[in-house]
Amino acid sequence: MSKFEEEANLNLEGEDCESDGIGSMSAVDASGKRRRVVEWLNSLFPSLNIPLEASDEELRALLFDGTVLCGVEKRQDPSALENQRGAYISFEQRREKVRRFLSAVEGMGLPSFTVDDLENGSISAVLDCLLSLRDHFNSKLGEGGIHGTANCGNKTRKKWFTSKDDRGAMDICEGYLIRSGKNSPTGAEENKNNYSESIFHRVWHSSAVSEQTASLRHGGHKFHEVFQLKHGRYSDIPAAKISEIIKSNGLDNAPTQSLLSVINRILDESIDRKNGEMPLRVASLLRKVVQEIERRISTQTEHIRHQNDLIKAREEKYQSRIRVLETLASGTNEEAQVKKTAIEESKKQEEQQTLKLMKEKENNDRMILEFKQELEAINNTYEDHYRQLYAEAKQNEARLQERTKEAEFLLAESSKRMNELKALSEFKFHNWTKKENVFHNFISFHLQSLKGLRTSSESIKVEVNNSQREWTEELKSMEFRLKVLLDAAENYQTILAENRKLYNEVQELKGNIRVYCRLRPFLPSQFAKSTVDYIGDNGELGLVNPSRQGKDSHRVFKFNKVFGQTATQVQVFLDIQPLIRSVLDGYNVCIFAYGQTGSGKTYTMSGPDSPSEEEWGVNYRALNDLFQISQARRNAYNYEVRVQMVEIYNEQIRDLLSDTVPDARMVPVKSSNDVLAKMKLGQANRAVGSTALNERSSRSHCILTVHVRGEDLKIGSTSRACLHLIDLAGSERVDRSEVTGERLKEAQYINKSLSALGDVIFALSQKSAHVPYRNSKLTQILQSSLGTFPNVHTIKVLSATLHFLRRN
Numbered sequence: 001m002s003k004f005e006e007e008a009n010l011n012l013e014g015e016d017c018e019s020d021g022i023g024s025m026s027a028v029d030a031s032g033k034r035r036r037v038v039e040w041l042n043s044l045f046p047s048l049n050i051p052l053e054a055s056d057e058e059l060r061a062l063l064f065d066g067t068v069l070c071g072v073e074k075r076q077d078p079s080a081l082e083n084q085r086g087a088y089i090s091f092e093q094r095r096e097k098v099r100r101f102l103s104a105v106e107g108m109g110l111p112s113f114t115v116d117d118l119e120n121g122s123i124s125a126v127l128d129c130l131l132s133l134r135d136h137f138n139s140k141l142g143e144g145g146i147h148g149t150a151n152c153g154n155k156t157r158k159k160w161f162t163s164k165d166d167r168g169a170m171d172i173c174e175g176y177l178i179r180s181g182k183n184s185p186t187g188a189e190e191n192k193n194n195y196s197e198s199i200f201h202r203v204w205h206s207s208a209v210s211e212q213t214a215s216l217r218h219g220g221h222k223f224h225e226v227f228q229l230k231h232g233r234y235s236d237i238p239a240a241k242i243s244e245i246i247k248s249n250g251l252d253n254a255p256t257q258s259l260l261s262v263i264n265r266i267l268d269e270s271i272d273r274k275n276g277e278m279p280l281r282v283a284s285l286l287r288k289v290v291q292e293i294e295r296r297i298s299t300q301t302e303h304i305r306h307q308n309d310l311i312k313a314r315e316e317k318y319q320s321r322i323r324v325l326e327t328l329a330s331g332t333n334e335e336a337q338v339k340k341t342a343i344e345e346s347k348k349q350e351e352q353q354t355l356k357l358m359k360e361k362e363n364n365d366r367m368i369l370e371f372k373q374e375l376e377a378i379n380n381t382y383e384d385h386y387r388q389l390y391a392e393a394k395q396n397e398a399r400l401q402e403r404t405k406e407a408e409f410l411l412a413e414s415s416k417r418m419n420e421l422k423a424l425s426e427f428k429f430h431n432w433t434k435k436e437n438v439f440h441n442f443i444s445f446h447l448q449s450l451k452g453l454r455t456s457s458e459s460i461k462v463e464v465n466n467s468q469r470e471w472t473e474e475l476k477s478m479e480f481r482l483k484v485l486l487d488a489a490e491n492y493q494t495i496l497a498e499n500r501k502l503y504n505e506v507q508e509l510k511g512n513i514r515v516y517c518r519l520r521p522f523l524p525s526q527f528a529k530s531t532v533d534y535i536g537d538n539g540e541l542g543l544v545n546p547s548r549q550g551k552d553s554h555r556v557f558k559f560n561k562v563f564g565q566t567a568t569q570v571q572v573f574l575d576i577q578p579l580i581r582s583v584l585d586g587y588n589v590c591i592f593a594y595g596q597t598g599s600g601k602t603y604t605m606s607g608p609d610s611p612s613e614e615e616w617g618v619n620y621r622a623l624n625d626l627f628q629i630s631q632a633r634r635n636a637y638n639y640e641v642r643v644q645m646v647e648i649y650n651e652q653i654r655d656l657l658s659d660t661v662p663d664a665r666m667v668p669v670k671s672s673n674d675v676l677a678k679m680k681l682g683q684a685n686r687a688v689g690s691t692a693l694n695e696r697s698s699r700s701h702c703i704l705t706v707h708v709r710g711e712d713l714k715i716g717s718t719s720r721a722c723l724h725l726i727d728l729a730g731s732e733r734v735d736r737s738e739v740t741g742e743r744l745k746e747a748q749y750i751n752k753s754l755s756a757l758g759d760v761i762f763a764l765s766q767k768s769a770h771v772p773y774r775n776s777k778l779t780q781i782l783q784s785s786l787g788t789f790p791n792v793h794t795i796k797v798l799s800a801t802l803h804f805l806r807r808n
């Protein structure tokens, strides 16, 4: 059944309408009626373009040839029409169709005409019929049957056929359309084609049905796209298009089967997807379609319920008619029997029809129930799916927003980083360009330098060759000189020995016995007039003796040198210093300090108590010098130094560093400090007595002997020598010192020993055969040194006073 037929059936089953009582047309002249009919037909069939002045015959031919009333155009070539619109309709068939049209018009209660009228009779009757038909339709249109109704075709038709006559007309139409289709040898499709251009079809289709089609075209052309979606997917339809479909009323006009097809396809698509996801827009479309189907089911249910009511009403109506007929039948038996039979037949037919309708209703109810259950299941599935999809969509949307934010943040970061990198790369590029320039300059500079270097290297090469030659010559000359030096080194010891010999010869030339005189300044406690007349540069010392007259009042003494009262310890030592070197060369040296008590002997030899470095006496300075020279010669000589310190008191010898003599202790010393320490010890042990002349007067001879053993590291020879540093006891006269007793005895011993010393020195100076060493302990101790004379380098007697060697 076509859509058109389906919708027609629905309308045929509409309510039982009452006649609206269309009256006959007012009398008009034939030309006016014809003109109005032509206008109406032209409005329905614009393609016919019928002239307004068309004659009755022309109009008759047009109406009868099948175009207007039969829906078949007049064709010159029937075979061409067969291919396009169906079979060619014969004259008899046209007559038949016209008759059906006329019976339909009669059913509607409108003025009719005969087939003969249409062929040759009164055209006025035909015109009246058409005008009545026009007015009838126009009056329905005026009631809102077409233009004022909803877009739905069903509803439109229901309002259009609101009267009983209309229902009759629709019955005729049903008969005209459906029965003719069923009876047609070409079937329903042919009939559809045949009546599609008929006036009924035109009226219906151009007003009601065309309204529906227009509605579909207006709002549903997009929906057609949805139905006609053959190859694509619903998820591929843009959201805007789906939104337009949902908002428009296209779905309202779509066939139910198409809507179900849409649902199935959307669900199939969803199932086909692996994750079962459904785009939100498609889900919205699905929801809309399901809603539309629900609405239709609800409408159908209402409709069926209504039909059921109608059937029941009809049944009751028929029952009452039956009862009336039965009452009438009881009056006249025969007639009643006939009528009863007819009524029974009619009743039987009615019952059969009722049963049939009930059966159909049950079937419909069952189908609707099944359909509803199926739809409910689909709807539930869809709702679940929709909720799930909605939740997923929300989650996806949140995730998407988050990712969008992240992406925006990353994009901003990337942009920022890109800008930084761009700036950095530009900066680097600039730097590299600069470096490149610098490098080029550097390269060119170095190439130039290289050229210069090459030139220089060549010249250097020449110079090197020259230098090599020169160095070779120089080396040869150095070799020669080295040979000379080696020869000289071999002769060094010889030369050194010669030098030493020459040096000591010089000392000897200066005199082996030297006598120096040092004048002591007056002490702060002394108030006396000096007896010194003058001090000569040549060692002369002039003295004045006021107690004597004449020649004896002036006396002149001769020394090697005279040191005045202002002479310092350093100045005194400078004349002694060369003799220290002689000791290291193996010569014995004796240095005496001779003079009367308090004349400054100890001061000259040792210095004052706790002396400063400037006040150091001859002893310290001599030993200090000795160690310095030995240190300077350490590469050639190894010296061992030991000291002895003894005193002679009343002709008795006492070791100041140990107990016994001659085994007087020989103490090794390494430095001046060692010597200082030993001398302090000796001084502490020295016997000191008090006299009238010098309260610190020493009453003993103090002898400090330094033994030096030298080893020549090259030749292995050794030399030995000793340095005697002697602080003699005071040489005052006994009568003048006014001492008695023990002190007198001490003085006598002192004088005796000093006298013995003078005798020995005198004998030595005179080179006497006999030297009286044994006259005193002092000379006995010093014999080894004095007796080796002239090997003994010098014997120096330093007189700190005017009285020194009495024999002078």
Ligand SMILES: Nc1ncnc2c1ncn2[C@@H]1O[C@H](COP(=O)(O)OP(=O)(O)OP(=O)(O)O)[C@@H](O)[C@H]1O
Pocket: 519, 520, 521, 523, 565, 595, 596, 597, 598, 599, 600, 601, 602, 603, 604, 608, 694, 696, 697, 698, 699, 728, 729, 730, 731, 800
């Ligand atoms: N050149 C000098 N300059 C300053 N003071 C000196 C000098 N010579 C000696 N004296 C001082 O004179 C005093 C006597 O000197 P010193 O003790 O040396 O005499 P002495 O001859 O050794 O006496 P004695 O025979 O009794 O030992 C000391 O106080 C000493 O400091």
